[in-house]
Amino acid sequence: MFWVKVKRVVWTGFVNFWRNGFVSLSTVLVMTVTLFVIGSLLFSNALLNASLSELQDKVDVNVYFLTSASETDILSLKKSLEALPEVAVAEYVSRAQALDNFKKRHENDALTLQALDELGDNPLGAVINIRAKETSQYEGIAKFLEGKEVLSKDGVSIIEKVNFYQNKAAIDKLTRLIDSSERLGIAVALILSVLSVLIAFNTIRLIIFISREEISVMRLVGASNKYIRGPFVVSGVMYGVVAAVITLIVFVPVTYWLGSATNQFFSGINLFNYYLDNFVSVGLVLVGSGVVLGAVSSFLAVRRYLTV
């Protein structure tokens, strides 16, 4: 009997969805808007993260060494830098490499190259390029290097300069920017999703309000609460699924249209490609939120009218 009842509940849910055509349609539209907002939040989050991490990648701190610094000293400093939890990458550029890079950069500048030749010796010191895991951590790394300055032969520091302090203003600003945009992003996402969820929830409540007489008749005919509630929950799930499918379809042209624009603006991320790559996970999020929203709203809304 259990399965017979399940079958009847599911079937009735489908039939009600179909026969309430216009009402179902408007609920699906409201749910679609809700899911569209949720999907857009996913996308803008991805864009924000991509552009922030790209900015972060551009920030680094360079340690310039004296030409007299020995390679073993530099490499041991590099090792102790890499041991720091804040450091993502420490890249060593030797004096010879630095010279090569310099020559390559100035290959069309005969005058500079000539001047370099005149010097005879390699005037460039070795460099370590440090990239921290987060921009706020550069300060700590710079402090660490200051403390390490004693590490030298004959009491003379091997470090010529650390360019953190030149870049400090820019790095600080970026750190604040990243922090506040992340916080703002979360706040906006929360507010928008709460608003749209409330709208969808209230729409479903209105629909069930229309059916309150029917619910009381079902009670008087001797139907159990579960048997009355079941079809409403099934219809709620269907609103969610149909709305999610519509949203997923609508996102195809929308992301395609925005794709090239985002590619230029947030260099490196094409929204359309991102959508296609993450189609399954975006789909799961949207269908999941639709189903949960529809089912929970219906479940709660029916409860009010089951008191007869």
Added chain:
Amino acid sequence: MIYFDKVSKIYSDNSVALSEVSFSVAPKEFVSIVGHSGAGKTTLLKMLLAEERPSAGSVFFESLNVHNLEKTSVTKYRRRIGAVFQDFRLLPHKTAFENVAFAMEAAGKTDQEIGSDVPHVLELVDLGSKMLNFPHELSGGEKQRVAIARAIVNQPDVIIADEPTGNLDPINTFEIVQILKKINDLGTTVILTTHNKGVVDSLGKRVITLDRGKIVRDDRAGKYSL
């Protein structure tokens, strides 16, 4: 079978629907409850359906105290009563067949039972040809016959009819009363509320007269008199 024991329903001090009403109904009896609008007829039936709770007193169905039942037991109890209302109360998005079938589904009947009983009952109320019509496609009399079919399909012990002819013309009224009479002849208790004098007088059965929440007459083979 049904026993009202000093039942009162007081909504507020100046709105007393029932005041210490006591009476009993025997099995297979046909009882008409008459009275002006506001006399408490509908409240009385709502008490029996456990739709409303009395302010004082109790209602018994056989040995059950109707208002002490758990929620799930109320559901089962209601399946022993078939209810018919003045405003039909059909499910608007279900066909005549589905409306009747719903009562059977709610009672946990199998698909085979539903497939054989529903058409049979609809034939009984002469709606065999309109089984697949929706309520809005039926006339008032037809809707009421669907409602009666729904009320009797689970073979309840009692049929409660709350002004079933209130919205119907004389011919449909006559037909509905004939159907109720037939149901009673087949052994089901019927409790009918009405303010239609013609209906009551033609029945020649027991009449309880309510006035302002009190029973003023209870005649074994009564007439409508106020």
